[in-house]
Structure formats: structure tokens, C-alpha cells
Amino acid sequence: MERIVAAAGVAVVVILTFAACGGQPGSADTETADFRIGVVLDVGGRGDKSFNDLAYDGLVLIAEEYGGYIADDLLQVSFGNTVELKYLEPREGGQDRERLLRVLAEDGFDLLFGVGFAFIDALPRVAADFPDTHFALIDGYIPDLDADSNITCIAFAEHEGSFVVGALAGMLIEDMGEGRVGFIGAMDIPLIHRFHGGFAAGAMYANPALRDSGMIIGRYIGQDPTAFHDPRSAERIATDLYSQDVRIVYHAAGESGAGVFEAAYDARRWAMGVDFDQGRVYQSANTAQERAIGERIVTSMLKRVDIAVHRLSSQFIDAGGFLAGGCVNFGLDNGGVGYAVNEYNRDMIEPYIERLEELRARVAAGEITVPASHTGIPEWLADTF
Known part of the structure; x- marks a missing residue:
């Protein structure tokens, strides 16, 4: 636990910054x-x-x-x-x-x-x-x-990348010695279910204690696209999860994820981002408040658009x-999904990278099957363990 707390000033992901590209304005013929x-x-x-x-x-x-x-x-x-x-x-x-x-x-x-x-x-x-x-x-x-x-x-x-960050969450919880993990999705639709299912499966695979009922809690913000742009609702949901002994929340909620990060900061708990290296974005921000929030982002599941x-x-x-x-x-x-490792979060997740890479390789090779929805978790558990 002390090692994890001491590593709080770290976060993740790989952002391409091209503000200083050469040449002239795009006025070519x-x-x-x-x-x-x-x-x-x-x-x-x-x-x-x-x-x-x-x-x-x-x-x-x-x-x-x-x-x-x-x-x-x-x-x-x-x-x-x-x-x-x-x-x-x-x-x-x-x-x-x-x-x-x-x-x-x-x-x-x-x-x-x-x-x-x-x-x-x-x-x-x-x-x-x-x-x-x-x-x-x-x-x-x-x-x-x-x-x-x-x-x-x-x-x-998405389920494959979410499996790996879920495994990291499971490993962290195991080292903490207690606690649950949570998932917050934007819309309750099959696309977001893929994130949910992969994350839950990864956490359960890495940490047997999380296979018990109630150890992984999933919530959804809404039923229409506005759910991707509602950080206040996401913050309320995350705050509720953290109050139920959830230590790490992974979101697949677009712009609403900002509310999850704020709740993690307020509760002194942890969060995981999605798509982009959101931890690194916050950690490299101009304001002290954003940088402090970034310290609570463990990593992000990268979706390499x-x-x-x-x-x-x-x-x-x-x-x-x-x-x-x-x-x-x-x-x-083929590198289309992954997890963020950078100068901010490396110290925190370095002890787990070897195991994460082993899991990544096994999923990529088809040796580990990942469910494409949280609804498939019971069957997946029965087939896997």
C-alpha cells in the first residue's frame, strides 16, 4: 500500500504533439x-x-x-x-x-x-x-x-485493451489488500459493454478475490449520446462507487470521464482513462488543479484512432x-489498442508491466479469450477457471 501511495504522482499515455510543424499555412494549390x-x-x-x-x-x-x-x-x-x-x-x-x-x-x-x-x-x-x-x-x-x-x-x-487495464486494476487491488473496482460507461449499449466486459474479465483473471459477487460494480450514465458529455452525472456516480469501497474506477464515457477523475481526486482514490493518454494530458496541463487530478489517473486504455x-x-x-x-x-x-506507460505513471506500474505484457501476448495469440460484454462474464468464468 505504501508503494502505491508513494507513486501517486504518476499517470499515463502517448500524445502526439505537432504544434511546431514545419512549413507554411495550408494554402497550397x-x-x-x-x-x-x-x-x-x-x-x-x-x-x-x-x-x-x-x-x-x-x-x-x-x-x-x-x-x-x-x-x-x-x-x-x-x-x-x-x-x-x-x-x-x-x-x-x-x-x-x-x-x-x-x-x-x-x-x-x-x-x-x-x-x-x-x-x-x-x-x-x-x-x-x-x-x-x-x-x-x-x-x-x-x-x-x-x-x-x-x-x-x-x-x-476494446474488450482486449480493457482486459489488460482490468488486469492491472486487479493486481493493484491485490497489493492494496482490500477494495473493489468499478466501471462507468456512458451509454448502456453493446459498444460500451465491450469495455465493461473486458475490464471485468481482466480484473477477475488477475485477482481471484474479485470473482466474488459484488466485487466489480458497473454503472451507466444514460441511454442517449448526451451521456458522453455529462461529467457532472459521471462525477456523482463515481463518488457513489468510491463510497462503496471501490478503489479504482475505469471509465468509457468520453467527455464525461472528466467527472470520474474529479471524483477520484476528491475521494483520494484512483481512476483509469480511455482512448487517449488522459493521465498525461492532465499531468502536463497548465493548472496545478489539473495536474493534481492527473496524479489520480493510473493509466488509460489506448484506442489508437x-x-x-x-x-x-x-x-x-x-x-x-x-x-x-x-x-x-x-x-x-497490431497495436490498435493498448495501455499507457509514460514518464508520469511508469514508477507506479513498472512492477506489473512484465505480467501485463505476458497477458497482452496471450490475448493477442488467442490463448486467452476475452468476453465482448459483461453479460458474458458468468459463462466466461465457467469456461476459464
């Missing part, structure tokens, strides 16, 4: 661009310290690698004119997602990404009207696609403007 790649972000836009920022980072990687630029970008990212890159941000609520996709398609962009499962209906409609444009849906599944389709779905094995945007864009460019349709999965085996 689009006539000279060999490829044009666009992204329509999800609600929250740039600065969300999550999916949207990661998608932007993927664009920066493409600009740097292929000599491109991001048009109309405040950071003036420009490495040449070979690839024109552009992102658009939806209005609050995201009702204009489809319109923004159409704007870019009508403007002649070759490859378009829709960031987030909320594009599940809009993107196929637009793709049907623009058969010569290729579309990629991040974090959503569209059935009946084949290699000739002009849509590629990008799925993430930046890698997905970069990898598919690279394949498209390298193939001369072709990308196979269908679905692509990003999991532990």
Missing part, C-alpha cells in the same frame, strides 16, 4: 495535390483529448510522411503539396454529420473518414451517392460489405488511390 483525404470529426471536435484529437494526429502523420498539408488548419501543418488533408467539425449535437460528408465528397476528396459510431447511418447514404469516393467508418460496423465496396469499417478490440487513420490513408496512397472495402480490426495483435 489543391490542383497540385495527388490525393485529397478528409475527416469529419465527431461531436466535441478538436481539443476533446480523445477520438477527435487522435484522428487529427493521424492526419499530421500522413502530412509528415507523404509531404502533405492540412488545409485551413490553425497549427499550419504543411510539409508539401502531395496530399491535401482537411477536417470538418460538426455542430453541437452532430446533426450536420451527413451534410459535412457531402460537402467534402462534392468537393472531390478521394478518401473520407467519419469518426465515431454516430456516422453509422449517414456514411452509407453518402457513400451510395458517391461511388467513386472511398469512405471509412471509424468505430462502427456496416454489414454486407465486400472488397469491392467503397466503404471500409474500422473496428477496435491515429494509427487507424494513418494506416488506411497510407494503404490508399501507396495503392494509387485504392482501398479494399470490408472491415478492418485493430486489436492487441
Whole structure:
């Protein structure tokens, strides 16, 4: 316990920072661009310290690698004119997602990404009207696609990454000698159930004491997308969990996760972030309050949207403007999901990394099966132990 408390000033994740990119503003002549790649972000836009920022980072990687630029970008990212890159941000609520996709398609962009499962209906409609444009849906599944389709779905094995951070939570609880773990999801939907199920399974796998009923408590914020943008409700739920002897709470709640972190700080307990290296974001913030909150973030489950945007864009460019349709999965085996280790949290989790890496490798190799929902935990326990 003393070792864990002494390591409180640490946190996690890998953020790409490109504020000092070379070159001039994205004012290059689009006539000279060999490829044009666009992204329509999800609600929250740039600065969300999550999916949207990661998608932007993927664009920066493409600009740097292929000599491109991001048009109309405040950071003036420009490495040449070979690839024109552009992102658009939806209005609050995201009702204009489809319109923004159409704007870019009508403007002649070759490859378009829709960031987030909320594009599940809009993107196929637009793709049907623009058969010569290729579309990629991040974090959503569209059935009946084949290699000739002009849509590629990008799925993430959230349950696999959540299993690893759940295992870390279980190991920490074991060393603390007592306590429960908790999970807070935004919407009570299958996508978020994947985080819940993987986390619970990982905690139980690493710590047999957590297999008893009531040792892992899960809660959900709401039933509609506003649940991803409700930090006050998340804070209330987390505060309640911490009052029930929960020592570590893992969230899959988007912007609402900020409330979980504040509750962890107030209760002097621990939290785990998601998607982005949220601990490192807080620890490197300008205010002392944010840095103090960051000290309570053990790690984050990384969902590498930046890698997905970069990898598919690279394949498209390298193939001369072709990308196979269908679905692509990003999991532990190809670096699509993982957990954050950095200068802030390394001391705290270093004693567990060897075991975590062993579990990561076994899941990636298929030696450990991870349930895709918390509802499958009883069957998983019976089959595993």
C-alpha cells in the first residue's frame, strides 16, 4: 500500500504533439495535390483529448510522411503539396454529420473518414451517392460489405485493451489488500459493454478475490449520446462507487470521464482513462488543479484512432488511390489498442508491466479469450477457471 501511495504522482499515455510543424499555412494549390483525404470529426471536435484529437494526429502523420498539408488548419501543418488533408467539425449535437460528408465528397476528396459510431447511418447514404469516393467508418460496423465496396469499417478490440487495464486494476487491488473496482460507461449499449466486459474479465483473471459477487460494480450514465458529455452525472456516480469501497474506477464515457477523475481526486482514490493518454494530458496541463487530478489517473486504455487513420490513408496512397472495402480490426495483435506507460505513471506500474505484457501476448495469440460484454462474464468464468 505504501508503494502505491508513494507513486501517486504518476499517470499515463502517448500524445502526439505537432504544434511546431514545419512549413507554411495550408494554402497550397489543391490542383497540385495527388490525393485529397478528409475527416469529419465527431461531436466535441478538436481539443476533446480523445477520438477527435487522435484522428487529427493521424492526419499530421500522413502530412509528415507523404509531404502533405492540412488545409485551413490553425497549427499550419504543411510539409508539401502531395496530399491535401482537411477536417470538418460538426455542430453541437452532430446533426450536420451527413451534410459535412457531402460537402467534402462534392468537393472531390478521394478518401473520407467519419469518426465515431454516430456516422453509422449517414456514411452509407453518402457513400451510395458517391461511388467513386472511398469512405471509412471509424468505430462502427456496416454489414454486407465486400472488397469491392467503397466503404471500409474500422473496428477496435476494446474488450482486449480493457482486459489488460482490468488486469492491472486487479493486481493493484491485490497489493492494496482490500477494495473493489468499478466501471462507468456512458451509454448502456453493446459498444460500451465491450469495455465493461473486458475490464471485468481482466480484473477477475488477475485477482481471484474479485470473482466474488459484488466485487466489480458497473454503472451507466444514460441511454442517449448526451451521456458522453455529462461529467457532472459521471462525477456523482463515481463518488457513489468510491463510497462503496471501490478503489479504482475505469471509465468509457468520453467527455464525461472528466467527472470520474474529479471524483477520484476528491475521494483520494484512483481512476483509469480511455482512448487517449488522459493521465498525461492532465499531468502536463497548465493548472496545478489539473495536474493534481492527473496524479489520480493510473493509466488509460489506448484506442489508437491515429494509427487507424494513418494506416488506411497510407494503404490508399501507396495503392494509387485504392482501398479494399470490408472491415478492418485493430486489436492487441497490431497495436490498435493498448495501455499507457509514460514518464508520469511508469514508477507506479513498472512492477506489473512484465505480467501485463505476458497477458497482452496471450490475448493477442488467442490463448486467452476475452468476453465482448459483461453479460458474458458468468459463462466466461465457467469456461476459464
